[in-house]
Amino acid sequence: xxxxxxxxxxxxxxxxxxxxxxxxxxxxxxxxxxxxxxxxxxxxxxxxxxxxxxxxxxxxxxxxxxxxxxxxxxxxxxxxxxxxxxxxxxxxxxxxxxxxxxxxxxxxxxxxxxxxxxxxxxxxxxxxxxxxxxxxxxxxxxxxxxxxxxxxxxxxxxxxxxxxxxxxxxxxxxxxxxxxxxxxxxxxxxxxxxxxxxx
Amino acid sequence: xxxxxxxxxxxxxxxxxxxxxxxxxxxxxxxxxxxxxxxxxxxxxxxxxxxxxxxxxxxxxxxxxxxxxxxxxxxxxxxxxxxxxxxxxxxxxxxxxxxxxxxxxxxxxxxxxxxxxxxxxxxxxxxxxxxxxxxxxxxxxxxxxxxxxxxxxxxxxxxxxxxxxxxxxxxxxxxxxxxxxxxxxxxxxxxxxxxxxxxxxxxxxxxxxxxxxxxxxxxxxxxxxxxxxxxxxxxxxxxxxxxxxxxxxxxxxxxxxxxxxxxxxxxxxxxxxxxxxxxxxxxxxxxxxxxxxxxxxxxxxxxxxxxxxxxxxxxxxxxxxxxxxxxxxxxxxxxxxxxxxxxxxxxxxxxxxxxxxxxxxxxxxxxxxxxxxxxxxxxxxxxxxxxxxxxxxxxxxxxxxxxxxxxxxxxxxxxxxxxxxxxxxxxxxxxxxxxxxxxxxxxxxxxxxxxxxxxxxxxxxxxxxx
Numbered sequence: 001x002x003x004x005x006x007x008x009x010x011x012x013x014x015x016x017x018x019x020x021x022x023x024x025x026x027x028x029x030x031x032x033x034x035x036x037x038x039x040x041x042x043x044x045x046x047x048x049x050x051x052x053x054x055x056x057x058x059x060x061x062x063x064x065x066x067x068x069x070x071x072x073x074x075x076x077x078x079x080x081x082x083x084x085x086x087x088x089x090x091x092x093x094x095x096x097x098x099x100x101x102x103x104x105x106x107x108x109x110x111x112x113x114x115x116x117x118x119x120x121x122x123x124x125x126x127x128x129x130x131x132x133x134x135x136x137x138x139x140x141x142x143x144x145x146x147x148x149x150x151x152x153x154x155x156x157x158x159x160x161x162x163x164x165x166x167x168x169x170x171x172x173x174x175x176x177x178x179x180x181x182x183x184x185x186x187x188x189x190x191x192x193x194x195x196x197x198x199x
Numbered sequence: 200x201x202x203x204x205x206x207x208x209x210x211x212x213x214x215x216x217x218x219x220x221x222x223x224x225x226x227x228x229x230x231x232x233x234x235x236x237x238x239x240x241x242x243x244x245x246x247x248x249x250x251x252x253x254x255x256x257x258x259x260x261x262x263x264x265x266x267x268x269x270x271x272x273x274x275x276x277x278x279x280x281x282x283x284x285x286x287x288x289x290x291x292x293x294x295x296x297x298x299x300x301x302x303x304x305x306x307x308x309x310x311x312x313x314x315x316x317x318x319x320x321x322x323x324x325x326x327x328x329x330x331x332x333x334x335x336x337x338x339x340x341x342x343x344x345x346x347x348x349x350x351x352x353x354x355x356x357x358x359x360x361x362x363x364x365x366x367x368x369x370x371x372x373x374x375x376x377x378x379x380x381x382x383x384x385x386x387x388x389x390x391x392x393x394x395x396x397x398x399x400x401x402x403x404x405x406x407x408x409x410x411x412x413x414x415x416x417x418x419x420x421x422x423x424x425x426x427x428x429x430x431x432x433x434x435x436x437x438x439x440x441x442x443x444x445x446x447x448x449x450x451x452x453x454x455x456x457x458x459x460x461x462x463x464x465x466x467x468x469x470x471x472x473x474x475x476x477x478x479x480x481x482x483x484x485x486x487x488x489x490x491x492x493x494x495x496x497x498x499x500x501x502x503x504x505x506x507x508x509x510x511x512x513x514x515x516x517x518x519x520x521x522x523x524x525x526x527x528x529x530x531x532x533x534x535x536x537x538x539x540x541x542x543x544x545x546x547x548x549x550x551x552x553x554x555x556x557x558x559x560x561x562x563x564x565x566x567x568x569x570x571x572x573x574x575x576x577x578x579x580x581x582x583x584x585x586x587x588x589x590x591x592x593x594x595x596x597x598x599x600x601x602x603x604x605x606x607x608x609x610x611x612x613x614x615x616x617x618x619x620x621x622x623x624x625x626x627x628x629x630x631x632x633x634x635x636x637x638x639x640x641x642x643x644x645x646x647x648x649x650x651x652x653x654x655x656x657x658x659x660x661x662x663x664x665x
Contacts, residue, residue, distance in 0.1 A: 001247060019517040020393055020493045024631040029610040033264060033278035035238035035285050047633045052619065075517065077394040080427060080493070081631060082610075083329040084236065085345035106363075106397055106429055107329060111345035124513075165361055167221025178347070179247065182355040185216055185224060189357055192215040192226055 004116040005175040009097050010143040010154075012069030014061055015134045021074050022081035023108065027090045029082075040086050041093030062094075066138045070097040073130050073142075077101075079108025079119075088112045098144050100151065102127045113168050114178065120144055120151055126160035129153060146172060202468035204365050205434050206400050209340045209465070213323045215357055222359040228322040230256055230352045231308045232295070234286040235263045235612070236327030240350035241289040251293040253356040258317060259290050259297040262307045264612045267575050267602040270300050279613065293353075304447075306578020306604045309333040309546035313417060314580055316446025320435035320462040325352060330546045330628065331430070332423040336416035337443070338435035338465045340400070343424065363429045364398055364474040367467075369405035372481035377662030379556065380415035381548060381626065381645035383407070384422040385487035385497045387479065393495035397427030399475065402467060407481040408433060413442040414552040421547045422628050425494035434466040486661055489630045489643040490533055491521040496630070498533075500648060500660045506530040524632050525640050526620070533642070533658045540623035541572040541653040542635070543646055545609035548626035549577025551584050553646040558590045560650035560664060566598035567656030573615055574599055575607040599653070611636045624652040 031043040048060050056063040072091060078101040079087060088111040091099065098118040112119045122130075133140040133155050141154045146169065152159045170176065182189075203211075215224040230253075237259070244251060251257065264279045274280040283300065290297040298304040304311055309330055312318045320338040325331060329343035344358065351358050368387060388395075401423050408416070416433050423431030440459050443449045450458045485499035498504065507529040510518055522529060543549075543557050554576065566572060574594065576582040582604060585591055591601055608615040609627035611634065617623045619638025626649050630641040642658070651661040 017516070018520065019514065022493065022629075022631045024610075024629065024634050028633055028637070029263075029612045032235050032612065033276075033282050035282060036242070037239050047637055052637065077397070077427070080393055081329065081424075081629060083327060083343035083345055085239075085327075085347060088345070103394060103397070105394070105427055107343055107345060107424075111347065114345060114347035165221050167218045167359075178359055179243075179351055179354050182224065182351055182357055182359065183249070185357070186355070188216050188224075189226070189355055193356075196226075 001177045001180060002175040003171070003177055006097070006116055006118055006146050006172040008143065008145050009070060009118070010141060011071045011097070012067070012139055012141050013071045013073045013100070013130065013134050014067045014069055015131055016061055016072060016074040017131050019075035020077045020080055023079055023084050023087040024081055026079070026087040027084065032084060032086050037089050039093065040090035041095065044090040044094045070095060071100060071142050071144070072096045072098070073100045073127070073134065075101065076103040076124070078104050080105040083107045083111070085111040085115070088115045088117050092117045100127070100130065100142065113172070116172065118144065118146065118172065120162045122151060122160040122162060126158070129156070129158060202470040204471045204473060205338060205402055205432060205465055205467045206340065206365050209321055209323065210362060218359070222361045224357050225323060225360050226357055227325050227352050228256065229258070229317060229324045231312055231324065231326035231331070232257060232259045232349065233263055233308050233326070233328065234261045234282045236346050237349055238282065238285050238289065239346050240353055241293070243350040244353050247354070249354055251295065251353045254294040256356060257295045258312070259286060259295050260305055260308050260311055261286060261299055263606045263610065265300060265605045266613050267573070267605045267607045267615060270603050303579050306580065307546045307549060307606055309421065310549055310577035310581065313337070314446065314578060316443050316449035319443060319458070320439060320465050325358060329424040330421050332428070333417050333421040333546055335420040335423070335430050335432035336413060337439055338432060338462070340430060340432065342430040363400040366396055366399040366401045366428070366475040366477070367473040368401055368403050368477045368479065370403070370407040370479045370481055371405040372407055374407065374481050375485055375662070377486045377647055377660065377665055378484050379645050379647055380411060380418040382484055382487045384419045385489065385494070385643060386484045388422065388426045388494050389487070389497035390479070391426050391477065393425060393493040394427040396423070399428050401428045401431040403431060403433050409436060412552060413438060414550045417550070418547055422494065425628060435462050486645065486648050488533060488648060488658065490525060490527055491518070492524055492630055492632050493521070494628065494630060494643060496521065497643070500534060500658060503530055503532045504528070534660065536658045537622065538570060538624050538652045538657055539621040540617050541570055541649050542575070542608045542623055542625040542627060543649055544573070544575030544577065544607055545627040546577065546606070547628045548646050549575060549581065551581050553626065554581065554585045554590050555588070557646045557650045558593045560647055560661060561597040561599065561654055562593050564597055564654045566653055569656045570653050572599050572653050573602060573608055575602045576604045578604050608635050610634060611639070617641070624649045624658065
């Protein structure tokens, strides 16, 4: 099996300058009843996006036609709370390929990476500049280069490096799948089990 | 020999292999699953045409998406019914043991794993649920994972995981009146924020911690995730061994003696180095309550909500948004604020001790008329014990009833939803916007503080009623 490859993503952004966006906001629990991975994008940010009568709330960024693109830019500590992978599925299903923030919760970061959604952790200063640039001009673009581990604000040329572990980077660049990798280690796993039973 | 932390001892003992510049391949001793985060993992496994590698190390329960009344009837909502049925089919097809609806061992995954004696010191445990950190109370490495990782464990009994950093939080001294485990963890989170332990695995230590019961320790480890930690743990001791001894799946006879001998070695060595240390005093902790929309936004019940000016400029916007949702003013006091709902339950506070303390406070008093109370045991075994101890009688006399076990209003996937705009004092773990129902306003607190609110109908310091 393989996952979608990620190399360079150049796109306009959707700004969400809110801190501590938890996975209950990204996808509320009442929408976790599906038994497949598809279709969660419809309910992405459901309660911020729609009122109780299911009408779009005009002040929420996803309902603002000025903003579009494949990069979600959010305040620090994005993806905190529940381990629901549905949050990563919803963001990806909606059409985002990367999330830029100054800090990510651990489980969300793993879940995103396991679905070809790139979490790009930048400095507070760079994040503030991106928000400012997008506020000034909704057409401002970011370029995310995974191989170089670098994100560029194209309107000003400013860049910021980001971290990703070498294994995950290789997986994303090549579309490799974790389970294939683990299955290739079956001999070592079986040998490990023998040492445990003997102890 | 190099001095090692408890965390390092267990982690290093479970590394099958390491990837260069990448994660470790960590062997998992016990995998818990439930209906919400497992179906796509089973589908993934079947699409690959491979078997579930170690079904005997996997245990399933239904908890998140089930009603807490009339569980003998078919689940009314179609999608919930289908999700529960899908788990049953998947477990049958892959030979996984399932404690389904109405089974005497059924309950919230983090409650039953411990009460059945399956969770044991020195183990590695995972579950597609962030509150898996609960099991760390036994001196185990336990953490929540996503569904792709559930599939990894199905396929290989291993998980690819970068090793977290280590943090030790030490608490010493005697606890104040009205302060219990939930207050301790809410206090810690309020001190280090909802993201203050991200990237770390936390060991809780100090004489305040070691003086706690197993159930209190579980409450503390349970909410480690609410400060961003991968997990939390407490070194096993006699309290731990006494708790496990005699439980359904605990080792017996010679195997028990051997196990205890091994478990006694599970502690952080003198001189072992942590990446971060935090020391707190028990006497600084008072009954706690949250006022905002993340668990780091907590204060003692007698305190006022922070003033806007006391916060860094960058945080003020989110703070205002949060208080606006809650309907509170910066700088105001919560004491005496009316309460509409009280929820006792969840993997944080759904155990027998939680029902005992709640019952002890409401005994001989009456529930306030303006309060709707949901008392939801964490498992059928908790429910049974509550009845055997006569807690149901005390509760009934005070105007409360026990519901049937499940996650219930903690995440409101079922019908137990707090209506928009209403205030709920809840013993659960998250006060996020809409967590207990769209528009619901959650105030996290201990079972004692919840009981005090249920009796007075407003936010009350439980110490004043004791």
